[in-house]
Amino acid sequence: MSDSTLTEQVDKHPVDEVPPAPQMFLYGLQHVLSMYAGVVAVPLIVGTAMKLSATDVTYLVSAGLFMSGIATLLQTLGVWKIGARQPLVQGTSFAAVSTMLAIGAAEGGGRVGLRAIFGALLLSGVIGFVIAPLFTRLLHFFPEVVTGTVITVIGISLLPVGINWAGGGTPGVTPTFGQPKNLAVAGLTLVIIVLIYRLAPGFLSRVAILLGLVLGTVVAIPFGLTDFGQISNAQVFQLTSPFHFGTPTFAVGATISMVVVMLVIMTETTADILAVGEVIGRPADRQTVTNGLRADMLSTSVSSIFNGFSISAFAQNVGLVAITGIKSRFVVAVSGGILLFLGLFPILGAFVAIVPLPVLGGAGIALFGTVAASGIRTLSRVDFSGNANIVIVALSLGMGIIPIASPTLYEHFPNWFTVIFESGITSAALTAVVLNVVFNILGRQDGAEGPIFAEGPAPAAISEADEIRLDPEGPTARGYSHGGNP
Numbered sequence: 001m002s003d004s005t006l007t008e009q010v011d012k013h014p015v016d017e018v019p020p021a022p023q024m025f026l027y028g029l030q031h032v033l034s035m036y037a038g039v040v041a042v043p044l045i046v047g048t049a050m051k052l053s054a055t056d057v058t059y060l061v062s063a064g065l066f067m068s069g070i071a072t073l074l075q076t077l078g079v080w081k082i083g084a085r086q087p088l089v090q091g092t093s094f095a096a097v098s099t100m101l102a103i104g105a106a107e108g109g110g111r112v113g114l115r116a117i118f119g120a121l122l123l124s125g126v127i128g129f130v131i132a133p134l135f136t137r138l139l140h141f142f143p144e145v146v147t148g149t150v151i152t153v154i155g156i157s158l159l160p161v162g163i164n165w166a167g168g169g170t171p172g173v174t175p176t177f178g179q180p181k182n183l184a185v186a187g188l189t190l191v192i193i194v195l196i197y198r199l200a201p202g203f204l205s206r207v208a209i210l211l212g213l214v215l216g217t218v219v220a221i222p223f224g225l226t227d228f229g230q231i232s233n234a235q236v237f238q239l240t241s242p243f244h245f246g247t248p249t250f251a252v253g254a255t256i257s258m259v260v261v262m263l264v265i266m267t268e269t270t271a272d273i274l275a276v277g278e279v280i281g282r283p284a285d286r287q288t289v290t291n292g293l294r295a296d297m298l299s300t301s302v303s304s305i306f307n308g309f310s311i312s313a314f315a316q317n318v319g320l321v322a323i324t325g326i327k328s329r330f331v332v333a334v335s336g337g338i339l340l341f342l343g344l345f346p347i348l349g350a351f352v353a354i355v356p357l358p359v360l361g362g363a364g365i366a367l368f369g370t371v372a373a374s375g376i377r378t379l380s381r382v383d384f385s386g387n388a389n390i391v392i393v394a395l396s397l398g399m400g401i402i403p404i405a406s407p408t409l410y411e412h413f414p415n416w417f418t419v420i421f422e423s424g425i426t427s428a429a430l431t432a433v434v435l436n437v438v439f440n441i442l443g444r445q446d447g448a449e450g451p452i453f454a455e456g457p458a459p460a461a462i463s464e465a466d467e468i469r470l471d472p473e474g475p476t477a478r479g480y481s482h483g484g485n486p
Helices: 003-011 021-049 054-077 094-106 110-135 144-167 180-199 208-223 229-233 252-280 286-305 315-324 329-343 346-353 357-379 388-405 415-421 424-441 464-470
Strands: 090-092 311-313
Touching (some): 021 094, 094 144, 110 286, 144 180, 144 252, 180 357, 252 311, 286 311, 388 424
């Protein structure tokens, strides 16, 4: 072996190493198993809420897997200035679920509602792609007090969906809603998930939701809640086609609402890119973050064309990189290949679509509750020593809960207004961003705070250390500072 070859191997960063093929496959499969439930849950939620047929739901599941694979390949391997070239797994994002449900419901559900959702995703993804370089310089508008509040509201707004599923459908509409067998299956599914979390080894505990769905479906068989007939109707192989459900429709209100969600998703992705950069020992600079956001937004727009939903980095896989110490982005690229492969076989999606509603409800309560808990964990890092951040969280949560507590409150307002504010996540996000600007960015005079509170508002901008980490060579820096691609 030549000296130049030895030098090249020594100099190669672990993130750019290519392990042997068998190891890459096993490591890649591990990443897929740890995030699979999250990918399939979103099309199941949206498809069921839109009252689509089992065949259509199966198609959505397959499209979600296929587009998650494409997005992961784009993020890990990169094309031009698109893709962070980090070990980041991409999948369908929960952040947009409640907004998508509001948009679809405003159009009456079904395929019509789905086309409205795809139209909003297409435009908001394009807007997010264009503003990505600007967004990385505006992160002080989205500190933890904003993102933590929004993530909490996402979980809270989804919990009623899970509760209705546990009952077997929709109150007053589904004749069997609330029957003891439905609640028993939901409860058993939830118990199974908790036991797996508590007792199973680390690897299995990370796929507790997926295992709960599988075992819950088995439990539902003797209750007569599982229908295997649709599996025989599913195609073995099918390439998802553009605009399968029809040409997307576009509305101003829906687009504005989804753009707000994209800003939240971009904030979460920025956090994931920074986190994985520290884990792999190649801290991300501002250009890396910008390229990663471009991949997210481009994937979202393309996903809407191919019948998928919003795409973002999965935080749980960042944790998996940290736990295993496997830093190669090519391992995660293999994960993308596996997801793409799964998306090409609708019969695999049909197995997912047979999961009964009560089983989905039991898993949904755990899954959506976990989302809310993640938001609370983010809020735990906020400085509440002053009055400002308490007011931001309090009012934002209140605005986010309004559509949940009184879904018809805004029914007499214009359509564009209801599409925006009938989504708890959009209401909470807009309120949190505006109040953060008023209280923490524009500032206020001394003495404005009530006497019963501790002094001084909490800082809201990203720290100077974060700014240096993002742009270590200063505002005039060009290219990457940590060995990335130009």
